Amino acid sequence: MTRSYARPVSLFLILWLVVGIVAAAQRGYLNSDPDGCNRVATIGVTVIAGPLNYVGLDPKVHCEIPQPS
Incomplete structure (x- = not known):
């Protein structure tokens, strides 16, 4: 089978997300x-981390969008 x-x-x-x-x-x-x-x-990383947020993971992302010259 x-x-x-x-x-x-x-x-x-689905439950994880x-x-x-x-x-x-x-x-x-x-x-x-x-x-x-x-x-x-x-927000995206927090959602993807799922239950790991409750065991001490606190994901934060810092990014910069390049400005046109």
């Missing part, structure tokens, strides 16, 4: 419009 692992893996990934969204909301990242690259990247 062939077992499909797609469903459990999909459910795990939901926990990441909850962590971002608890940190107040979703309360206002993202006003720059730093904020958008930090």
Whole structure:
């Protein structure tokens, strides 16, 4: 018999991302419009980190967008 692992893996990934969204909301990242690259990247990394946020990981990203000369 062939077992499909797609469903459990999909459910795990969805749950992982939901926990990441909850962590971002608890940190107040979703309360206002993202006003720059730093904020958008930090929200994204927090969501992707998922449950790792609750074991001490506090991802923050600092980026600069080059200005045209």
